[in-house]
């Protein structure tokens with residue numbers, strides 16, 4: 001089942017059926033990707049651009065992200 005991890009600036013999704021367990025995410029950004037936690041992806045622990053760059057390195061496509069433009073501070077008034 002697709003997992004969704006929401007942070008103020010972005011939404012990260014992870015599909016465990018697609019992951020090939022390369023560990024690239026864990027090695028690239030261990031603060032955010034930590035398999036020892038129950039909420040193993042914590043996007044708010046790093047800059048959103050850093051998280052996006054780490055996700056871009058995922059070789060399987062299991063990880064994806066979307067910047068959240070609906071944040072109140074970014075909403076049009």
Ligand code: SF4
Pocket residue numbers: 018019020021022023024025026057058059060061062063
């Ligand atoms: S980088 Fe992608 S394929 Fe590798 S462990 Fe992380 S989610 Fe799985």
